[in-house]
Amino acid sequence: MEELAAKLKKGNREAWEEFYNMFHNKIKTLFQKWLNNKDDAEDLTQEFFLKIRKNIKQYDEERPFYPWLYRIAFNLFVDFTRREKRYFPLEGQNMGSLNINYGRLQKCIDKLSHEERRLLEAFYIDRYSSKELAFQYGVSREAIRTRLYRIREKLRKCLRRGENEM
Amino acid sequence: MRCEEAREKIIFFEELSEREILELLGHLAECPSCREFWEEEKKFIQEIEKAQVLVNRMIHFSYVLIASLIFILFSNILSLFSTSPAKTGEEKKFLMVKGNPEAEYILDGIEDFSLEFEGESYKIIEIIEEPCILENLECKKEV
Numbered sequence: 636m637e638e639l640a641a642k643l644k645k646g647n648r649e650a651w652e653e654f655y656n657m658f659h660n661k662i663k664t665l666f667q668k669w670l671n672n673k674d675d676a677e678d679l680t681q682e683f684f685l686k687i688r689k690n691i692k693q694y695d696e697e698r699p700f701y702p703w704l705y706r707i708a709f710n711l712f713v714d715f716t717r718r719e720k721r722y723f724p725l726e727g728q729n730m731g732s733l734n735i736n737y738g739r740l741q742k743c744i745d746k747l748s749h750e751e752r753r754l755l756e757a758f759y760i761d762r763y764s765s766k767e768l769a770f771q772y773g774v775s776r777e778a779i780r781t782r783l784y785r786i787r788e789k790l791r792k793c794l795r796r797g798e799n800e801m
Numbered sequence: 802m803r804c805e806e807a808r809e810k811i812i813f814f815e816e817l818s819e820r821e822i823l824e825l826l827g828h829l830a831e832c833p834s835c836r837e838f839w840e841e842e843k844k845f846i847q848e849i850e851k852a853q854v855l856v857n858r859m860i861h862f863s864y865v866l867i868a869s870l871i872f873i874l875f876s877n878i879l880s881l882f883s884t885s886p887a888k889t890g891e892e893k894k895f896l897m898v899k900g901n902p903e904a905e906y907i908l909d910g911i912e913d914f915s916l917e918f919e920g921e922s923y924k925i926i927e928i929i930e931e932p933c934i935l936e937n938l939e940c941k942k943e944v
Binding site for chain 2: 705706708712737740759760766781
C-alpha cells in the first residue's frame with residue numbers, strides 16, 4: 636500500500652486508476668453505511684477522492700497509508716454531518732466543543748509526572764509506536780497502551796475542566 | 802465495541818489494521834461521545850504538532866544565532882591576528898591612509914579591510930595622518 640502511495644505522490648496516472656478501483660466501492664459502502672443515504676454517500680465519495688488528490692503530497696511515506704486514508708474519510712463524514720444538520724442534529728452541536736490551545740495544553744502537560752511527560756512526548760512528538768515503547772520500557776504493548784490512554788484521559792480532564800482540576 | 806476500547810484505539814489509530822480501523826469507525830459513526838473524543842484527539846495532535854513546529858523553529862533560530870556568534874567571534878580573532886603582521890608574517894603590504902575617501906568608506910562599511918592599489922592588494926590596519934605604504938613594516942611615502 637505504501638508503494639502505491641509513493642506512486643500517487645509522483646502523480647502516476649496508472650497508480651491513481653488502481654487506487655480508484657481499489658477504494659471507490661469500499662469508501663462508498665462505508666459512507667453509505669454511516670449515512671444511510673446513497674446520494675450523499677456518492678457525493679462524499681467524490682469529495683474523498685478530490686481530497687486525497689489535493690493532500691497526497693502531505694502524506695508521510697514513513698507512516699502507514701490505511702489509517703491516513705480512513706482518517707480523511709472519517710473526518711469528511713464528521714464535517715459533512717456537521718454541515719448537514721439532518722444528521723445527528725443534537726450531538727453535532729456539542730462535537731469538538733473542547734477548546735484546546737497551546738498555552739492551556741502546556742499547563743496541563745506541566746502537571747503530569749516526569750515519567751508521564753516522557754511517555755507522552757515519546758509517543759506524540761518523537762513518534763515511537765506502542766511496540767517500540769513497550770520494548771524500551773520492558774513492558775507489554777498493552778501496558779504501554781493503557782498507560783498512554785490514562786495519561787490522555789488525565790489531560791482530557793484537565794483541558795475540559797480547567798487547569799486546577801487535575 | 803466498548804467506548805473505552807474505541808477511545809484507546811483512537812489514540813493508536815495509526816497502528817491499527819484495516820479491519821480494526823473499519824470496526825472502530827463503525828463504532829464512531831454510531832457513538833456521539835466517541836466521535837467527540839475523536840475530534841478532541843485530532844485537535845490535541847494538531848496542537849502538539851504546532852507546538853513542535855514552534856520548538857523546531859526556536860531550535861533552528863538558536864542554531865543560526867550560535868553559528869553567527871561563532872562566526873563573529875572567529876572573524877574577530879582572525880582580525881586580531883591579521884592586524885599583527887609581526888606575529889603572522891603573512892601580510893607584507895599595508896596601506897595606511899588619512900583623508901582617502903575610498904579607504905575611509907571601506908573602513909566604515911567594513912567587511913573586508915583590503916584595498917586594491919596599482920594591481921596590488923593592501924590591508925588597511927589604521928588611519929594615520931600621512932598616507933603611506935608599509936612594506937615589510939617600513940613605511941614608504943605617499944600613495
